[in-house]
Amino acid sequence: MAPGDRVMMGHMSNAFTTRVLNIVSGTEETVVDLTHDCESFLREVADGRDGLLNVFVPHATAGIAVIETGAGSDSDLLAALHTLLPSDDRWQHRHGTPGHGRDHVLPALVPPHATLPVLGGRLELGTWQSVCLVDTNISNVNRQVRLSFLG
Template identity: 75%
Template structure:
């Protein structure tokens, strides 16, 4: 089966602020094109040292709560040994240890199988790099 694995890069502009960017629609669009009703797995990966992928509820304050927790755990101050970029940028390089740079999700009948309130998001606290790439990869039979 030649199309059992398909991958694509999606460009995302996060701007100059910390953000939780919803990727769910981009994932759904990709799957409509490539899964064509099949079951499989979607892998979402950010090839950046300062960003992560999470599955959370959005637009209810949870995305802001996530950023607040990250501020508490990883303050943007001068404690970090990694010191180039904006003040506190070293914490951005620790972020992927807490918010992994990938997620693998089930695809059933060609659609992402998320819970009622779940969304796939890019978590980006790095204000110095507003342009991101996200690799979407579908493996299905």
């Protein structure tokens, strides 16, 4: 286990382990693929067990999506979010960069969490699925993502 990991044993044989990833998402809207980080975490802590991986971003202006990446879908997602949530002055939440209020609406469309099946210690994703951080807030470049395994 890495420093900062916590393991809490329940009354059954289940274990809960959690780790925080520090992500620098940059000053542009972005989709950050976390799949490798999730798989590495599970290799360290799941020990071949079945369970659930929860991915959670504790920020009011980011979300977690399970989508295809690398074939343009990540860019398409950002374009769709621009259509649904334009960066203009319509938002009542007005601090920060122009149109920043849209970033606070994002988690209603791209939730701040995903819970995923783990079988035999491995993340069970579909062929083209990746676990991604979706960050449209260009003013906050430092993000945390909490990975928690229950199994």
